[in-house]
Amino acid sequence: MAQSKDVKQSGKTYSKRITYLRRMILGTVAAACLIPICICIILAIRYDRLKSEYEQNRADLDWYRNRFGTEMEILGEGAANAGTVQAIGGLETEEIPASGDITEIESDYASQITSGAQDPEDIQGTRYVYLTFDDGPSSSTEEILDILNKYDVKATFFVCGKPDSRYTDLYKRIVDEGHTLGMHSYSHKYSTIYESLESFKADLDKLRIFLYETTGVWAKYYRFPGGSSNTVSQVDMKELVDYLNDGEITFFDWNVSAGDATTGATKSTIVGNVVNNVPRFKHCIVLLHDAADKKSTVEALPEIIEAIQGMDDTVIVPITDDTLPVQHIKY
């Protein structure tokens, strides 16, 4: 009896082992099949994301290179009169050979010395700082918006016309998150925009309607590509300003430049250009760029915001109807 009990028990143990082994084998086979499938799915998703990011960056850069080649933002001698700002000392304006059909002039406006009503000694009450981003939307817009959101800061975006659907949500996000949507020409092609009053009108109207159809905003602030003091316009800038006035559009230049349009501008240079110059003005309109190849601007932005927020009686606000415009040319 005892012997048959032992046999029964060892038979049970044996069959348990077999079941266990069977489960092990099945589990291993299932894992061997599922793990590669999961890895494939994850990789496929990542590949897809990277591909669309790459395509967006590529399209962005192509748009940018088409218009600027290596450099951008023109600034002519007229910049000496910047709204209420009186600039003294010579402007360092350097002419760069035309790239494609665009004439570009590099300038170092941030290095200019200013005095008068904008002297820090004369500043009483709150200092208003307006962060403005030109040339977007781009593959940097999302990051810029995330940073602004993190610091609860509202800015102003002077955008161009980019009908590609990948930008649609960015225009909307700018508006939905409370930033000001300004205009910076549809094409950003100096040769077209500044060819005649008619071509300027056509470009401006196209952008205004495009932005209205995309966001529902009837934009009313403008930044001339290259600034109002650009020296490439074939048309008297007064005529263009008159046209803006007719459409109840206010144009804004800048009195603080981040210098991020300069090739190779580093994060620390950009931070320095902004942070060292903001204390000189009561109303600071800061020129920055929202572009695929301006990653240093994105890197510099948190430090810029933290530094400005750390200044006494200083606020960062978006451009509104109450903003005192800084204009390089005055009529």
Ligand code: ZN
């Ligand atoms: Zn621009």
